[in-house]
Amino acid sequence: MCIKKWLLLVSIVGLSFGQISCDNRQQGQNLKETASEKMPRITFVEKGIHDFGTLTEGDTVEHVFAFANTGEFPLIINNITASCGCTTPEWPREPVAPGAKSSVRVRFNSRGKNGEQSKTITIFANTEPAMTDLQFKALVKPRADSTKTS
The missing domain is CATH 1.20.5 (Single alpha-helices involved in coiled-coils or other helix-helix interfaces)
Known part of the structure; x- marks a missing residue:
């Protein structure tokens, strides 16, 4: 028992x-x-893929991707990488306060490029998820050869 x-x-x-x-x-x-x-949230004003349109080979163009921190803690961008050496990103090095706005500037150099170009910029930050992608595209036409006669 x-x-x-x-x-x-x-x-x-x-x-x-x-x-x-x-x-x-x-x-x-x-x-x-x-x-x-x-958690900090990076919310971009522009959705989708930015289109630079048609460029002539050798043109350099840039675009500003505006965003806001829609989280409750400061947003810290640790790094940004580009899928190609032809793309140069610039970003705020200081924390972005909750509710504050800032931007990522992307410069694309089409020298040596030809045809449809599609590039990705990856943002590494203290957000959830930790990586956010930005994308752009352009159609690069060959530069007219100055040695040809018309």
């Missing part, structure tokens, strides 16, 4: 620990969701 009471007690204690563990997981998930909602 004593063994049955002991097994019943062990079962109840085991179920209690299991319930506490589930509650801790749920609380952890709730905290993670709350923190995620407050």
Whole structure:
């Protein structure tokens, strides 16, 4: 009889620990969701792919991608990489306060390029997700050869 009471007690204690563990997981998930909602958010004004249109080989063009920090903590851009050495990004080095606006300037040098060009700029920041892509495209036409006669 004593063994049955002991097994019943062990079962109840085991179920209690299991319930506490589930509650801790749920609380952890709730905290993670709350923190995620407050994380810095980089929200760009312009959606989609920026089109530079038709360029002549050798032209350099630039575009400013305006954004706002729509999160509750300062936004810090750690780095920005470009898919090609022909693309140069410039970004704010100081934290962008919640609600503040700023921009990323992208310069594209079409020298040595020909045809349809599609480039990606990846922003690494303290946001969720940690990487955000910007894209642009251009159609690069060959430069007229100055040695040809018409």
